[in-house]
Amino acid sequence: MSVKLDAIIFGATGFTGQIAVEKAPEVLQGLTWGVAGRNKSKLKNVLSTAGQKIGKDLSAVPIILADVGDRPSIEAMAAKCKVVINCCGPYRFYGEVVVKACIEAGTHHVDISGEPQYIEGMRLKYHYLAQKQHTYVISTCGFDSIPAEMGVVHAEKNFPGTVNTCEMFWENMLDYRDKNSKALLHAGTWESAIHAMANYGELKTLRRALETEKLPDLQPKLKYWPLARKVEFLDRYFFPIHSGDRDIVMDTQRLRYVNENKRPIQFENYIGFRSLWTTILTQITILFTVIMAQIPGLRQILIKNPKFFTRGFMSHEGPVDANRAAQRFQMTFRTRGWTESQPLTEQPKQELLTRLSSLDPFYGMTCLSVLATAKIILKESDKMPNDGGVLPPGYAFANTSLIEELGRLKNGLKFEVLKLEQQ
Known part of the structure; x- marks a missing residue:
């Protein structure tokens, strides 16, 4: 393969990865792309199955054999394209070899x-080397954390003035078309x-090394509801998820x-639910899961x-197609x-409500x-x-057309401005 794939x-x-292959012809239209993995026959089957689902012949899509246990094969794969779209997790175990290559x-x-340890570990270890190579390495380009990151970018762009705080309220709407399956997520997740x-404790060491400059003491402070x-205004009960998306958004804010x-x-x-009982039970379940995960024997039972x-x-088995297609979030x-005319010494007087939503x-x-992030890197790196x-991603893509790209795709992200008010 003498000419690099996009x-x-x-x-x-x-x-x-199989779903990514199904979506690739739409998103990567006009670009050259291939698939990679350990098993050629399985890769051929993925292309055949995806082609049947979307009504396209994908038999000519290039196949590259690459295995995280075989570093030369990963290096050879990386040399064959301009951007690797890495769907092979858990990244804690399988991510670094691909990033390095x-x-x-x-x-x-x-x-x-x-996975925060992987994300911040890669930033600490490879950021300056990636800069030297003029290469972008961007994690959390899926549900974690494109909606949160680009949601904040969208809100700020539509806020006429200076933003002090932003709160995100996430809701899932479930509609089980196939009553034989309740699964929303695959076991790999x-x-x-x-x-x-x-391994949450590892983050303290990583963050001490990364956060060399403190953020200013911002006033008025955003109240945290534990x-x-x-x-x-949403008629739902919510509890905080004080990690995940929040960490990524604050990484972006720190870099800004x-x-x-x-x-x-x-x-x-x-995250919110209709029922107070469901909200409390979910919060307690997460707490007990975190505790159990600290004990090696119980951790394996959980996994x-x-x-x-x-x-x-x-x-x-993961979610079935019928239920995936019917699931919605906002x-x-x-x-x-x-406001634009207010001095920052006054109390903030302006509030903006925005929303994004999508299926599956x-x-x-x-x-x-x-x-879409891969496409934007190829088209708008300037x-x-x-x-x-x-x-x-919020820092990387803030000035690109990623929001517009996500909005134009079938079942992509819909961004809306709901209401702007002044007190």
Whole structure:
């Protein structure tokens, strides 16, 4: 293969990778792309199955053999394209070898990891090398954390004034078309989450090394609600998820402050349910799961039995197509700050409500997002910062057309401005 492909989907035989292959002809239209993995016959089958689903002949799509246990094969794959779309997790175990090979080859890398130790570890270890190679390495390009990151970007762009705080309220709407399956997520996602919980202590060391400059003491402070509460304007009960999306958004805010001298936006994210009981029970379940994940024996039991510990919401089979297609989510952003004419010494008087929504958030939308980020890197790198580096998506894509790209795709992200008010 003498001419580089524009993109390669690595891990194409995995649950998410197969869906990425189905979405690739739409998102990567006009670009050259291939698939990569360990088993040629399985890769051929993925292309055949995906082609049948979408009514396209994918038999001519290039196949590249690459295995994370065989470093030369990963290096050869990275050398064959301009950007690797990495769908092979858990990234804690399988991610670094791909990142390293991509940087050395001068190939961009995007993935769908939400694993904080991997994300921050790669930033600490490879950021300056990636900059030197003019290469972008961008994680959390799926449901974690494109909606949160681009939701904040969208809110700020539509806020006429200076933003002080932004709160994100996430809701899922479930419609089980196939009553025989309750699964929302594949067991691979569950395993990644358990390992992230089990090794949460590693983050302190990583963050001490990364956060060399403190953020300013912003006033007025955003109030943090640790327990379940009712949010009246949404008529739902919410509790905070003080990690995940929040960490990524705040990484972006830190980079804006350090590199561009921009005032950081204070951010919190919440997940909500109709019932107070469901909200409290979910919060307690997460707490007990975190505790169990700290104990090696219990951790393995958790990993091996996702269906039991999640009441069927996660399984080794993953969600069926009918239920994926019917699942919907929305994130509502309440953004507060100062009007254009207000001095920042006054109390903020302006509030903006925005929203984004989509179908099939965990897989369909995730794959559309990661493919779209790869396309944007190829098409609009001149609008991205630092000429490379290991970056969060909100910082990397803030000045690109990623929001518009996601909005034009079938079942992509719909961005809306709901209401602007002044007190």
